[in-house]
Amino acid sequence: MSIAENLDKIRNNIDTIKKEKGLDYDITLIAVSKTVDEEKVLEAYEHGQHDFGENKVQELTKKESSLNNLEDINFHMIGYLQSNKVKYLVNTAKLIHSLDRKSLIKEMEKRGKSEDFIFNCLIQVNLAKEESKSGIYLEDLEELLTLIEGSKYIRVKGLMMIAPFYEDAEDVRPLFRQMKELFDELKVRDFKNIEMKYLSMGMSHDYKVAVEEGSNMVRIGTDIFGKRVYV
Ligand SMILES: *Cc1c(COP(=O)(O)O)cnc(C)c1O
Numbered sequence: 456m457s458i459a460e461n462l463d464k465i466r467n468n469i470d471t472i473k474k475e476k477g478l479d480y481d482i483t484l485i486a487v488s489k490t491v492d493e494e495k496v497l498e499a500y501e502h503g504q505h506d507f508g509e510n511k512v513q514e515l516t517k518k519e520s521s522l523n524n525l526e527d528i529n530f531h532m533i534g535y536l537q538s539n540k541v542k543y544l545v546n547t548a549k550l551i552h553s554l555d556r557k558s559l560i561k562e563m564e565k566r567g568k569s570e571d572f573i574f575n576c577l578i579q580v581n582l583a584k585e586e587s588k589s590g591i592y593l594e595d596l597e598e599l600l601t602l603i604e605g606s607k608y609i610r611v612k613g614l615m616m617i618a619p620f621y622e623d624a625e626d627v628r629p630l631f632r633q634m635k636e637l638f639d640e641l642k643v644r645d646f647k648n649i650e651m652k653y654l655s656m657g658m659s660h661d662y663k664v665a666v667e668e669g670s671n672m673v674r675i676g677t678d679i680f681g682k683r684v685y686v
Contacts, residue, residue, distance in 0.1 A: 487676030510534025567608020577615040613653035624661035635669035
């Protein structure tokens, strides 16, 4: 199937779930374009896809600089972020999904000040405590929130999770549900610099379950661009 057909299929699936569940909010589809060449990104763009996700800073900035002439195209940083790469995300990343530790806050404050730039971020939560994955553990979240409340150059727009991989995506439903509960709990609190607008969870394998459980931002690569080829 073509990229356009794949996008149509995913949009239809999401619309169907929205109808079934009576969900009345927008769900943002992020096309994860890591390893995918610019021609294919363009193909998706021409089929109305404007949000793209990258997991490497270098790849993000490269694509952003060659495609930023396109109207309303957004690049999301969804992968692990090294502190020394934060500076490259100034004016290039629309949203950073992987804010997960104090050292990143420190670096964003420093770069934000020198470049007069506000970083829009999601806090990545490692709810399942998988050692192989980044993301903050739940018990460390409050401390991070407090630091962000005191920051000048960071605005948190919600939460992100990379769910563990289970053969049967149904098995991850309880975790999605728990994330939604956390999202809703934080939403009603009165924070400075922090709002709960986006809940970024769900990938090719499990996005339907994620949307059913309240995700409003899904990050899909394989189901749009096909299996990734790493060289
Ligand atoms: C690669 C990646 C995705 C997309 O994964 P697919 O299984 O190809 O849909 C989503 N989120 C993150 C953080 C990723 O690194």
